[in-house]
Amino acid sequence: MTWTDLGNPIPRDKLRKYEPYTWPSQNVEYLPIPIELNLPRLEEIIACRRTRRTFGQLNREQLASFLWLSCRINAKGEDHVGFQITQRPVPSAGAIHPIHLLLGNPNNNWVRYEPENHAFVQLGNIESPLSKLWAEIPDVIDPEDGTALLFVAEPGKTYAKYKFADSLIWRDAGVLIGHMALVAEALHLNFCPLGITGEPWAGKLDNQCQLAGVGMALLGSRTPL
Ligand SMILES: Cc1cc2nc3c(=O)[nH]c(=O)nc-3n(C[C@H](O)[C@H](O)[C@H](O)COP(=O)(O)O)c2cc1C
Numbered sequence: 001m002t003w004t005d006l007g008n009p010i011p012r013d014k015l016r017k018y019e020p021y022t023w024p025s026q027n028v029e030y031l032p033i034p035i036e037l038n039l040p041r042l043e044e045i046i047a048c049r050r051t052r053r054t055f056g057q058l059n060r061e062q063l064a065s066f067l068w069l070s071c072r073i074n075a076k077g078e079d080h081v082g083f084q085i086t087q088r089p090v091p092s093a094g095a096i097h098p099i100h101l102l103l104g105n106p107n108n109n110w111v112r113y114e115p116e117n118h119a120f121v122q123l124g125n126i127e128s129p130l131s132k133l134w135a136e137i138p139d140v141i142d143p144e145d146g147t148a149l150l151f152v153a154e155p156g157k158t159y160a161k162y163k164f165a166d167s168l169i170w171r172d173a174g175v176l177i178g179h180m181a182l183v184a185e186a187l188h189l190n191f192c193p194l195g196i197t198g199e200p201w202a203g204k205l206d207n208q209c210q211l212a213g214v215g216m217a218l219l220g221s222r223t224p225l
Contacts, residue, residue: 007164009093014167018082020161021210023100023112027122031064036158039186049181052190055220060223062189063103063147069183069194070176070217071101073115081160088115093168098157099176104148104201108134129204136201137218140194146220150198153177153214173214184219190219193217 011019026178040048058066070089077085077095085095097115104110110130111120123130137143138156151173158165158172177193184191198213205211 006168006170007166007171009162009164009168011094012160015081016160019158019207020083021033021154021158021208023121024124024126025121026124028114028117029111029118029120031067031118032061032112034061034065034068037065037069037187044180045186049185051192051193053218054222055143055144055190055192055218056217056223057145057223058189062187063219065187066180066189066219067101067113067115068118068182069186070180071113071115072118074079074115080175081157083157086115086186089183090175092172092175093158094161096157096161097172098154099172100152100154100168102130102150102152102210104130104134104150106134106145110150113176123205128199133198133201136196136199137194137216140196141192141218143218144220146190146218149180149219150202150213151215151217152198152202153212154210155212156210169214175218176216180217180219188222190220190222191217 073086073088075087080104086097088097101113102110110123110127112120153169155169158168181191194216196216198216202213
């Protein structure tokens with residue numbers, strides 16, 4: 001076995017300026033904000049959480065609640081590196097949150113979750129590499145009518161603040177997956193992390209090499225709609 005040493009992250013003495021990747025911003029669909037969520041107690045959620053591998057279609061409210069509780073931006077902080085740090089439901093090294101979330105359905109339509117406005121944004125003409133990605137999912141698991149979650153890292157964001165940042169980005173992906181597993185259980189949804197990273201397709205979304213796939217998951221309703 002070869003263990004790849006990703007290096008030991010250290011904060012830079014002098015921060016680097018980074019220009020974030022510009023996502024397509026046309027065709028925005030604002031999601032409903034969950035008003036009164038009637039959730040089980042945390043200890044119940046922890047006792048019941050299991051990876052569940054059947055995936056019914058999700059309605060907008062289910063998706064919106066899941067994203068609200070796992071990815072939305074709660075607060076924004078200072079901008080020292082070319083973008084603002086943020087607070088969200090999960091922790092992230094340096095409050096950088098370098099991982100974008102793309103969602104795909106069995107019709108192979110993909111959108112980006114925009115965490116500041118709690119909205120979906122179409123990917124437009126950059127979407128095409130993801131059709132090959134959807135075709136790979138049945139090699140690992142039958143997605144049925146589920147929604148694919150693709151974690152797309154923008155490593156340059158974390159590298160603006162840290163040297164040897166790779167492991168921070170992978171750990172951010174793990175934090176997100178663990179948190180989502182609990183949120184899915186709280187909402188009585190089925191969630192399964194996938195071992196595939198989304199590469200090489202996620203990286204092909206841009207040609208400046210600013211993006212990289214760092215994981216996938218499937219999310220679905222528990223009972224068919
Ligand atoms: C990083 C990661 C990758 C995983 N990849 C897959 C996968 O590709 N297919 C799958 O069916 N389950 C996958 N799982 C789910 C595990 O198999 C599951 O968590 C494990 O069997 C323990 O079951 P539990 O989650 O119900 O406790 C993955 C879990 C993690 C954390």
